[in-house]
Amino acid sequence: MLLPNQHHLFDIPDDVTYLNCAYISPSLKSVTKAGRRGMGKKSQPWTITPPDFFKESEEARSLFSQIIGSSSEDIAIIPAVSYGIATAALNLPIKKNENVVVLEEQFPSNYYGWVENVKRADGELIVVSRPEEGSLTTAVLTAINEKTAVVALPNCHWTDGTVLDLLEVSTKCRQYGAALVLDLAQSAGAIPFSVKEIDPDFVIAPSYKWLLGPYSLGFLYVAPRWQDCDPLEHNWIDRANSEDFAGLVNYRDEFQPGARKFDVGERSNFALMPMAVAALKQLLEWDVENVSETLAAFTETIALRATELGLNVAPANERASHLMGIHFLDGVPKELLGNLAERKVYVSVRGNSVRVSPHLYNTDNHVDRLFDALSAVL
DSSP: OOOOOOGGGBOOOTTOEEOBTTTOOOOBHHHHHHHHHHHGGGGSGGGOOGGGGTHHHHHHHHHHHHHHTOOGGGEEEESOHHHHHHHHHHHSOOOTTOEEEEETTOOGGGTHHHHHHHHHHTOEEEEEOOOSSSOHHHHHHHHOOTTEEEEEEESBOTTTOBBOOHHHHHHHHHHHTOEEEEEOTTTTTTSOOOHHHHOOSEEEEESSSTTOOOTTOEEEEEOGGGTTSOOSSOOGGGBTTTTOGGGGGSOOSOBOSGGGGGOOTTOOOTTHHHHHHHHHHHHHHHOHHHHHHHHHHHHHHHHHHHHHTTOBOOOGGGBOSSOEEEBOTTOOOTTHHHHHHHTTEEOEEETTEEEEBOOTTOOHHHHHHHHHHHHHHO
16 A cells, blocks of 8 residues: 655655665654653653663564564564674574675675674685676575575665565575574665564664664564574673562573563663654554555656666666665766755765665655756766
């Protein structure tokens, strides 16, 4: 179902054309309000009670689990993609001469951790290049073999939205006993995703992009088969019976149930957590399927307009519904972003792509402004 325009729910001036959700999403008015309310709690700390350290984090855990079709018991709360990758890397065994498969120009937070991991194990990092012919999915499948221990990928490439068929990748991983670690920073909340269908080992999603939430907060899905493994850190709130503040002097070996043992310390940020909850509620009200369908129609219009200008875009079946790259024949002009910003048009340059990433607050007028600005520099 196509959703009506939602510009009224955001605090975006009418003269601003923000086509850069893949960079940082603007906050919904409801999210900003929730954050301000949460910040006010600390001005009267005597009103903060032990249940306040658990209630909203449990609500956020439950809401995010609905986004990816998991149980709330499988969700941990983390501060960043790198934290989730580090947790996965700590627990996924890599033996000598085994390899980890990643993409060329993959986002650094899902790259550096694996570089260090294969160094320690005397293994190999396999970096899959974009093929000149054929799909990126096929290139990834070709790279997976009997020596592959981990495949660490996004759902779509962060620079230009090139999509991967994760079901095919997951099937190949299971064939060779390789673990599948997914960074959904550029897709969770914008592309439908189900852990029941894909069966990944770990899934990481920061809040501040397509989940429309705050910076420095995210979620980690840990498959039940890995929940007996080690957390990245040991803190008080992850231990059993931590709700009993008076009893915290009685140290416990047992952890909170499920994936809670992987939660970051001080997860109960009284400003950020209410913001995440408000954002997730709105996403679930819209339904991610509807968001994806609506944005797909929008990006198709942008792709057609770009082609008319003589610019290159990937075919619709090779790019994500919400995120696309526009390629100039002679490379991205150095002055492009500055010229666009002067017109209050905001996109990103990532690699060799002008990355355009709309959301429900954008209108046809914003597309016109984008291409008026692009025409001026061609």
